[in-house]
Amino acid sequence: MLNKIKQKINDLTITKRLKDEDDRKVLLKEIGCIDIGIIVGIVTYVICLYTHFDIYGWNFGLVLSPLFAGYAESLAAKRYLEESTGAISAFILFLITVVYGFIISNPTLGFNVITAGSIVIILQAAFPIAVNYFLIATVLGIISHVTGVFNKITRFIWNAYEKIFKREPKTKGIYIEKRNTKKSSFYDGELDMNKLGVLILTMEDSPKELNIIEYKGIYESSHIFSVKRRKEIKSGIEDSLENELLICAKIAEDKALLKLIKQLRADGCNGLLNLNMAIETLGPSKGENLSHVVMRGTGVIFEEKEDVSSL
Amino acid sequence: MLLSSTSTLENKTIVKYHGLVNGESLIGSNIYKDLFSGVRDVVEGRTSTYAEELESARNEAFQTMEDKAKELGANGIIGLKISYNNLGGTMGNTILVTVYGTAVSYK
Numbered sequence: 001m002l003n004k005i006k007q008k009i010n011d012l013t014i015t016k017r018l019k020d021e022d023d024r025k026v027l028l029k030e031i032g033c034i035d036i037g038i039i040v041g042i043v044t045y046v047i048c049l050y051t052h053f054d055i056y057g058w059n060f061g062l063v064l065s066p067l068f069a070g071y072a073e074s075l076a077a078k079r080y081l082e083e084s085t086g087a088i089s090a091f092i093l094f095l096i097t098v099v100y101g102f103i104i105s106n107p108t109l110g111f112n113v114i115t116a117g118s119i120v121i122i123l124q125a126a127f128p129i130a131v132n133y134f135l136i137a138t139v140l141g142i143i144s145h146v147t148g149v150f151n152k153i154t155r156f157i158w159n160a161y162e163k164i165f166k167r168e169p170k171t172k173g174i175y176i177e178k179r180n181t182k183k184s185s186f187y188d189g190e191l192d193m194n195k196l197g198v199l200i201l202t203m204e205d206s207p208k209e210l211n212i213i214e215y216k217g218i219y220e221s222s223h224i225f226s227v228k229r230r231k232e233i234k235s236g237i238e239d240s241l242e243n244e245l246l247i248c249a250k251i252a253e254d255k256a257l258l259k260l261i262k263q264l265r266a267d268g269c270n271g272l273l274n275l276n277m278a279i280e281t282l283g284p285s286k287g288e289n290l291s292h293v294v295m296r297g298t299g300v301i302f303e304e305k306e307d308v309s310s311l
Numbered sequence: 312m313l314l315s316s317t318s319t320l321e322n323k324t325i326v327k328y329h330g331l332v333n334g335e336s337l338i339g340s341n342i343y344k345d346l347f348s349g350v351r352d353v354v355e356g357r358t359s360t361y362a363e364e365l366e367s368a369r370n371e372a373f374q375t376m377e378d379k380a381k382e383l384g385a386n387g388i389i390g391l392k393i394s395y396n397n398l399g400g401t402m403g404n405t406i407l408v409t410v411y412g413t414a415v416s417y418k
Contacts, residue, residue: 194330194383201328201413203318203390209325245398246337249407253333275331279396279407291398 030085033076037089041069045097062097066090193254198261199271199302206273206300216269216299221259224282225252226290252293253277260295269299312377313387314412320389323417329383333411334375336368337398368408369393376410385414 017023047053048061070090077085124131144150193200199210206212225248256277264272275297282290313320380388391412398405 199328200331201390202331202392202411203413205318207325207328208319210328245405246335246407249337249398249409250335253335253409257331275411276392277394277409277411279394279398279409281396281398291396 026081029080030077033073033080033085034089034092036076037069037073037087038092040072041065041089041093042096044068045093045100059101062101065097066093069093191254191258193257193261196258196261196265197270198264200257200261200275200297201271201273202275204274210271211303212271212300213303214301216264216267216301218296219260219263219267219269219272219299220294220296221256221263222292222294223252223256223259224290224292225249249279249291249293252291253295256293256295260297264299267299269301270304271300271302272297273300274298312380312385313417314373314377314391315387315389316391316412318390320387320415320417323387325387325389325415325417327385327416329380329385329414329416331411332376332379332383332385332388332414333409334372334377334379335410336372336375336408338364338368338406338408365395365406365408368406369410372408372410376412380414383414385416387415387417388412389415 017027042065045061045065048059048064053060067090069092070087073085073087073089077083120131124135140150201207260272264270275295278294280292280294282292319325376388389412391410394409396407396409398407
């Protein structure tokens with residue numbers, strides 16, 4: 001048993017470092033740097049106490065002394081070791097100031113809610129991760145398990161959500177009717193863009209199988225579309241937003257393309273090279289998103305060949 | 312279905328140009344999905360989730376485009392272009408994926 005304890009002590013990093021001469025020198029320098037920090041911190045605290053550097057009874061030394069201690073230690077470590085020692089003196093000063101300020105100078109301090117709260121805050125400041133984990137995970141977990149309070153809260157939020165957003169709104173029928181009318185009035189979903197007398201090609205280079213008689217220049221068209229999100233959310237069919245926006249985008253693309261084809265046809269073109277499409281959001285305004293579809297390409301006149309084109 | 316972003320197909324002869332084919336897909340326009348994606352952002356779970364959603368949207372757009380090309384009797388799409396457009400949304404997460412190209416028949 002004794003041998004085992006001795007073995008464990010020998011395995012400790014500090015014990016190993018003390019055996020090696022170079023490591024021992026570094027370790028002593030580290031301890032010296034920490035000592036410098038502690039001395040600077042204590043001196044700062046004494047000055048703050050002596051000069052009554054405080055506000056409403058709360059002494060600034062509680063903050064300044066760990067701060068100066070850590071700073072002095074870091075400066076010393078940088079100079080003598082060229083690396084950080086982790087501002088250990090700041091933590092030690094923190095303990096010293098707490099012990100002195102809360103216990104020694106307050107011998108009448110009784111155990112009540114304020115004292116217990118102060119202890120928790122002090123521990124939280126000293127060991128933030130451990131204490132936060134304990135408070136959030138362990139304490140809240142036990143409270144939740146015993147009382148079921150979080151289950152009740154989440155159930156309440158879900159019920160409220162269902163009550164507000166999942167109910168059948170009065171405006172739903174009117175909205176759907178309006179939407180359907182709007183779509184059918186200006187858009188033919190069955191329209192085939194490739195059968196309008198213009199061969200649309202997305203390639204940058206002209207195809208070798210098709211002879212170009214004439215280049216007519218660059219053509220551009222655009223179409224602006226929007227989806228009134230606020231109305232949709234109010235109408236209680238927010239689940240259809242994605243589908244609605246996608247349909248609007250498709251319609252806008254088709255309308256922009258139709259405008260482009262009209263321009264090309266008007267100028268006698270039967271082909272379009274290097275079609276480029278860009279969609280830009282022009283800026284949301286009061287829940288309404290305005291988007292802009294731009295189509296551009298080079299208008300050309302192809303020599304008509306039935307065997308290689310769909311013209 | 313052969314998909315290519317190039318203007319020509321090397322060692323292949325294009326026998327017919329069918330014209331434009333396109334496909335679209337959209338992700339993240341749901342207001343609640345946006346809010347939860349904001350929460351996921353805090354816990355660093357957003358990147359992978361969005362990458363998966365984007366991949367799914369891209370595949371859907373490709374599938375639509377390929378179906379259109381097949382309807383035209385094509386066996387390849389050349390000059391393929393893909394674009395991702397942010398259409399706004401409650402937290403700017405509505406992304407439209409658009410793919411388009413030229414449907415061709417080659418041998």
